[in-house]
Amino acid sequence: MAVQDSTNEDNTDSDNQQPQDQDDDDIDINPLHIAIEEQHNQPNTNSSVSESLQKHHIASIDTTLLTRILPSQGLSFQLWPAATTLVNFLDRHLTDPTTSPLSNLLTNRPYHSLRILELGSGTGLVGIAAASVLGANVTITDLPHVLSNLRFNAELNNKAIAFRGGCVDVQALRWGEVEDFEGLVVDGPFDAVLGSDVVYYEELFEPLLKTLCWLLSDGGVFLMAHLKRWKKESGFFRKARKVFRVEKVHTDAPLQGSRNGVVVYSFASKK
Numbered sequence: 001m002a003v004q005d006s007t008n009e010d011n012t013d014s015d016n017q018q019p020q021d022q023d024d025d026d027i028d029i030n031p032l033h034i035a036i037e038e039q040h041n042q043p044n045t046n047s048s049v050s051e052s053l054q055k056h057h058i059a060s061i062d063t064t065l066l067t068r069i070l071p072s073q074g075l076s077f078q079l080w081p082a083a084t085t086l087v088n089f090l091d092r093h094l095t096d097p098t099t100s101p102l103s104n105l106l107t108n109r110p111y112h113s114l115r116i117l118e119l120g121s122g123t124g125l126v127g128i129a130a131a132s133v134l135g136a137n138v139t140i141t142d143l144p145h146v147l148s149n150l151r152f153n154a155e156l157n158n159k160a161i162a163f164r165g166g167c168v169d170v171q172a173l174r175w176g177e178v179e180d181f182e183g184l185v186v187d188g189p190f191d192a193v194l195g196s197d198v199v200y201y202e203e204l205f206e207p208l209l210k211t212l213c214w215l216l217s218d219g220g221v222f223l224m225a226h227l228k229r230w231k232k233e234s235g236f237f238r239k240a241r242k243v244f245r246v247e248k249v250h251t252d253a254p255l256q257g258s259r260n261g262v263v264v265y266s267f268a269s270k271k
């Protein structure tokens with residue numbers, strides 16, 4: 001198994017598979033779209049699975065997290081640039097809480113009582129970093145076929161997660177599926193929901209928003225890292241603004257070869 005260092009600068013495995021910024025809804029030639037089609041139409045049963053471990057240094061806790069990526073298995077098994085941005089964002093919260101938009105949420109709350117859920121977790125890095133950095137109780141979720149890799153990655157980082165008193169639970173959550181949601185909120189809704197690179201497929205806009213409304217507590221926040229690829233994504237934000245106050249809280253420098261950088265948004269309930 002190969003070991004790679006993963007930062008915004010040298011995250012080459014996943015970045016090379018990202019489409020360039022486009023003006024049109026040119027989805028037919030977009031590699032991400034092709035990957036999504038593959039995932040939805042036929043789960044990969046290829047027996048020659050390539051795998052490697054990526055290293056992610058978390059400066060605020062001076063710890064290196066490890067995640068297994070399985071690029072040949074599809075888009076859920078890779079780390080996308082938005083995830084790296086969200087991890088860096090969480091990392092900076094601990095080093096400079098005064099300027100962090102997370103501070104409002106965390107004021108007067110012991111971190112270990114924070115209940116956080118990550119949706120569309122992929123490799124699980126964002127949720128694992130949140131548990132490790134904040135010492136929070138984090139549920140990482142994805143489609144059922146992604147869960148064994150999520151469990152593997154949570155187990156791989158159990159010492160880092162426990163260091164500040166955090167914990168990670170792995171659960172299935174298919175957006176818009178009420179039976180998945182019901183099992184997750186038996187202890188109540190979540191203080192924060194995290195998501196990176198979860199807005200890309202028009203048919204999922206409504207189920208994703210419905211899921212957020214179900215999961216978030218009053219006063220809770222959805223932090224979403226997003227790299228704009230297609231104009232149609234504005235449809236997601238239009239729908240979201242009907243139920244949430246949406247603010248940009250951070251913008252990365254453009255990715256190499258793109259006009260866009262990853263943006264972190266906060267969504268707060270209008271209720």
Ligand SMILES: C[S@@+](CC[C@H](N)C(=O)[O-])C[C@H]1O[C@@H](n2cnc3c(N)ncnc32)[C@H](O)[C@@H]1O
Pocket residue numbers: 075076077078079080081082083119120121122123142143146173174175195196197198204
């Ligand atoms: C582009 S990947 C991003 C993965 C990870 N968040 C990251 O940034 O590295 C999108 C993720 O959303 C998940 N996903 C797609 N459709 C979903 C659905 N209907 N319900 C739940 N998760 C879904 C995929 O399995 C995948 O892990």
